[in-house]
Amino acid sequence: MLRNNHAGAAQTPPTLPMPAQAFRFSTPVVETPGIFVLASWIIRLLRVLVLAPIRFPVAVGSTAALTTTGYLFGTVGLTVTVIAATSVLLTWRTRWPLSFHRLVALRVLAAWRWITVYRRHWQPVLVVAGLAESYQERRYLPRIRKVTCSSWADRVRVRLVAGTAPADVEQRVAELAHGFGAASCRVTVLGPRDVVLEFPRHDTLADPLDALPIPRDPDLAALPVGRREDGEPWHLRLHGTHVLVVGVTGAGKGSVLWSVIRAMSPAVRDGTAQVWAVDPKRMELSYGRGLFARYADTGETAVALLETAVAGMQDRAERYAGRQRAHVPTVDDPFVVVVLDEVAFLTAYHPDRDVRRRAENAIATLTSQGRSVGFCVLAALQDPRKEVMNLRNLFPDKIALRLDEASQVDMVLGEGARERGANAHLIDPDLPGVAFVRVEGSPIPVRVRAAYVCDDDIDTMVTEYGAAPLRPVSDEGAA
Numbered sequence: 276m277l278r279n280n281h282a283g284a285a286q287t288p289p290t291l292p293m294p295a296q297a298f299r300f301s302t303p304v305v306e307t308p309g310i311f312v313l314a315s316w317i318i319r320l321l322r323v324l325v326l327a328p329i330r331f332p333v334a335v336g337s338t339a340a341l342t343t344t345g346y347l348f349g350t351v352g353l354t355v356t357v358i359a360a361t362s363v364l365l366t367w368r369t370r371w372p373l374s375f376h377r378l379v380a381l382r383v384l385a386a387w388r389w390i391t392v393y394r395r396h397w398q399p400v401l402v403v404a405g406l407a408e409s410y411q412e413r414r415y416l417p418r419i420r421k422v423t424c425s426s427w428a429d430r431v432r433v434r435l436v437a438g439t440a441p442a443d444v445e446q447r448v449a450e451l452a453h454g455f456g457a458a459s460c461r462v463t464v465l466g467p468r469d470v471v472l473e474f475p476r477h478d479t480l481a482d483p484l485d486a487l488p489i490p491r492d493p494d495l496a497a498l499p500v501g502r503r504e505d506g507e508p509w510h511l512r513l514h515g516t517h518v519l520v521v522g523v524t525g526a527g528k529g530s531v532l533w534s535v536i537r538a539m540s541p542a543v544r545d546g547t548a549q550v551w552a553v554d555p556k557r558m559e560l561s562y563g564r565g566l567f568a569r570y571a572d573t574g575e576t577a578v579a580l581l582e583t584a585v586a587g588m589q590d591r592a593e594r595y596a597g598r599q600r601a602h603v604p605t606v607d608d609p610f611v612v613v614v615l616d617e618v619a620f621l622t623a624y625h626p627d628r629d630v631r632r633r634a635e636n637a638i639a640t641l642t643s644q645g646r647s648v649g650f651c652v653l654a655a656l657q658d659p660r661k662e663v664m665n666l667r668n669l670f671p672d673k674i675a676l677r678l679d680e681a682s683q684v685d686m687v688l689g690e691g692a693r694e695r696g697a698n699a700h701l702i703d704p705d706l707p708g709v710a711f712v713r714v715e716g717s718p719i720p721v722r723v724r725a726a727y728v729c730d731d732d733i734d735t736m737v738t739e740y741g742a743a744p745l746r747p748v749s750d751e752g753a754a
């Protein structure tokens with residue numbers, strides 16, 4: 276080593292820049308020959324030509340027919356054909372407007388929206404929304420399979436990129452809605468990599484609904500209380516469940532309670548159903564006292580009413596035990612709906628701890644045991660947090676009217692509801708009565724609006740159906 280003259284040469288002076296790595300590997304850039312590029316364009320064109328008659332049979336068929344007519348019979352023949360076709364369409368539209376709307380107008384609209392909205396803005400909106408996936412330096416986007424229109428919404432059926440999940444889309448519904456100029460976007464999963472995005476074109480619930488006609492023979496498992504966004508009636512089940520209605524002040528909780536009471540009032544008149552009302556505000560239910568079998572408006576009387584209900588329920592359960600497994604409403608064993616307006620008054624805000632405790636116990640007992648023996652609790656609440664109402668999970672059915680915060684949506688409608696488009700915290704304050712609900716058999720929240728039952732309607736209901744005598748619970752005492 277000492278004899279080696281170049282011994283110091285192997286050492287690197289500290290100032291010499293060191294390469295980050297000894298060898299650099301990079302993907303070789305190979306230019307695609309022009310013939311391959313041309314061939315790929317020709318294949319794409321052929322694919323479009325072959326698939327067009329399958330995907331758009333009417334459009335391709337009519338274009339082909341017109342071209343052939345023009346070729347065979349000249350301009351005159353073409354003009355006659357166009358006039359004849361237009362007359363047929365006009366006659367169809369006048370005589371059978373519904374089928375024309377469904378088979379022609381909505382299909383033309385769908386094609387128009389597909390080209391001018393979704394196809395045109397698909398790539399930029401999805402890329403900016405973060406739904407484009409990259410793999411080996413190539414970008415992959417979910418693909419539009421089909422666009423259809425209903426009278427109020429566009430439905431875009433989409434094939435997801437392999438390796439992504441519907442949850443990725445559900446997290447971007449706000450971006451998609453704004454990107455395509457819609458008020459909201461809802462995601463429905465049809466199958467693996469197969470989802471439908473629903474974009475409303477206009478708000479079908481913008482106009483208030485007058486009180487609905489009272490059904491002659493009410494079905495307590497499907498009471499008409501309003502309308503769904505898709506134009507279908509909104510039915511609410513009471514028999515065999517408990518319902519919690521949540522919304523900030525002025526959200527329209529009263530309209531849901533009154534619509535329910537209105538729909539079941541024939542059953543109240545014939546004695547097969549009873550409404551027991553707790554009205555701590557004295558401003559909501561007191562107006563229709565004549566409809567209620569029992570009524571309470573103070574903490575003490577409310578607790579007495581609830582405990583009377585619990586006693587009645589337990590008595591019924593004892594009679595049914597071993598004999599009957601389901602309740603059938605009769606005059607002897609009526610279906611009892613305990614309506615609690617502002618239930619937090621009893622469970623959180625009442626100054627007497629004993630009243631709060633007894634009320635909570637009674638509500639918990641009714642909601643956990645009352646379903647099968649014909650007792651239902653229909654409660655309204657402003658604030659769904661656990662500190663205010665820790666019994667909300669005992670209510671199988673919940674209605675989310677306008678809420679204060681985004682986090683409250685999942686508290687009310689269950690996990691994932693907001694991701695699926697139930698933006699109850701974004702409901703316009705000018706639309707009281709608008710809510711999101713889950714309907715039976717579907718995880719997708721549905722937007723609905725309750726009908727508005729005005730004071731005159733309540734007066735009429737009391738006059739025509741208020742057969743039940745008013746029996747204040749305080750007269751009888753708690754059971």
Ligand SMILES: Nc1ncnc2c1ncn2[C@@H]1O[C@H](COP(=O)(O)OP(=O)(O)OP(=O)(O)O)[C@@H](O)[C@H]1O
Pocket residue numbers: 483484522523524525526527528529530559657707708709724725726727
């Ligand atoms: N379904 C509805 N359609 C149209 N307007 C409604 C509807 N529901 C309520 N409103 C209007 O909104 C107002 C407030 O409604 P409501 O009193 O039912 O709200 P709330 O949620 O019960 O509020 P609070 O908790 O303060 O009592 C009503 O006076 C009425 O004018």
